[in-house]
Amino acid sequence: MAEILDYFRKERLPSIWCPGCGHGTVTGALIRAIDKLGLDKNNIVMVSGIGCSSRAVGYLDFDTLHTAHGRAIAFATGVKLAKPNLKVIVMTGDGDCAAIGGNHFIHAARRNIDITTIVMNNNIYGMTSGQYSPTTPHGMLGTTAPYGNVEYAFDLCELAKAAGATYVARATSYHVTLLEDLIEKALQNKGFSVVEAMTQCPTYFGRKNKIGGAVELLNWIKDGTINVKAAAALPPEKREGKILIGELHRAERPEFTASYLEMTSKVQRTYNDYKGGNRGCELNSD
């Protein structure tokens, strides 16, 4: 295995992340999965939006695209459709992906475009210092939910599955080996893949909700989750209120860019035949 740091722009470190933040753990898991699969650095494009998690791409030594808030998947769609041979990975957060970028998220899933999306869900807007997000649990506190969150949270994995994603999994910054394993599988899926990585924000979420620091938050995450395989063997009352982790959904469905290229080749053949010449000379498949 290559040195993990070889995948980083070392001169840009240290990161802006707070002490105890879980985003580095998730980034590390992603890098190890990439390394394990032996993916070519030059063939990877990392795309992110705005927020703490989206800052990850700036530290990574790939072609990296730090876009506008909520738009990572839309930019990534352009990259992938323009050059389907590139491995396109989106790093996003709960606010970026599920609130402002929710529309792009569900439509990318519907298209089943070959993009691997890692959602770092820390249940809070960290960059703007602690407002409630679409994944803040009901009743919990944020700077804009001083009396407890009145709203209810999205289950991002259920959302992705319902919208048509062909690989959906969840792990946490506590279950790092599982996370790495799931990301590895997600990267191998030819289609829209979502890995939700539950992660801790001690600075805002932990402090505001009086859960404690990074360690207490990691334990809080651990206690709130249960592996999908273990859950299957338990009676419903023991699964009550627990968040499932592990591989949650897998499906076979045509991938968007492959289908698009198939259509263009067919059109080109028909059109060139009709025009009576130069058949297939311009098949531009990259």
Next chain:
Amino acid sequence: MSKGWITACHRRRTMPEIVKLMQGNEACTMGALAAGLDFYAGYPITPSTEIAEMCSEELPKVGGRFIQMEDEIGSIAACIGASLTGKKSMTATSGPGFSLMQESIGYASLCEIPVVIIDVQRMGPSTGMPTSPAQQDLMQARWGTHGDHAVIALAPGNVKECFDLTFKAFVLSEKYRVPVIVLTDEVIGHMREKVIMPDPRTYKIPVRAMPATPAGYKPYEADPDGGVPLMAPFGKGYRWHCTGLFHDEKGAPSGKASVAETLLYRLKRKIEKNEAELVDYFAESMEDCDVAVVSFGSSAMAALSAVRKARAQGLKAGMLRIKTVWPFPDAAVRELTKTAHTIIVPEMNQGQMALEVERVTRCNAKVVKLGKVNGDLFRPEEVFEVLKEAF
């Protein structure tokens, strides 16, 4: 027939010129395809939809890509993403969609990513009158996105110019690494005119300047006085960082005042410095005019008619039709005041271009705002009446 022309264009083959009756939206699409359009992402909106429809049909034939995104925000984002891989990208929209695209137009401006946006203007604000013409997005094209930024906007005045200026939009966008906006309107977009399409081989397809090697590549290294950095396509081993944060020449985010100042100054200068190349207008009977008419787009068609009628009656009227609306052709407009005591500005808004004319002429001529905002287009006699009274 035009389809054979597109294929010939794509394959750089020679073929005899063709004569075709086409609408402005079609001509915009042809211009884009002639310039080597690879990628189109858009969202349906009247009165621009024909452009998307035609791209969806033509691009697959030449190995290009078309995608109908979930909204205009996603459309411009996908275009920028595609452009980063080295593809020539375009989207088309109208007022409400153009508003939605503004944030990412700013992104393309700061990150210096070539992209062409066609705005077929309709009556606003809001949903307004979707099938009626307007020229109300002139200022939005310039200042729609937040922050000081560089932009180029071109306004065709007839169907053939839809072709020419969309083609030119790609040339400028690739050369200066800026978003270029083509501002047409419902009249120009849907009007049909005879267009003579020349031999496709006579067009020089714009090619993006790229670095030679990844070794030592700095994505934003350029002459601080308006230089344009070389743009490496994603996926070719350059491994660079593109961010909407202020960034230094290596592409690294920076909060330093000096870095921000240097970058914004260079972005401003790269347009300012090249104004001579960018400025484009049509002028008639300007040399000795007492009253000048300054206009753009479809309003200028009626205006030109009025000017010619005035000349026929011995009135010294002149016409300046602006094709490059941003950057605004200050010098050409200022020149008018040497002879003209009055400048009439017919436009389908409440005086957006007139504001620019006033700024440039600095009280050296009387500026008459001739705004029209009822969804109706100008008739030559309306302009002529005002023109006659100005003498």
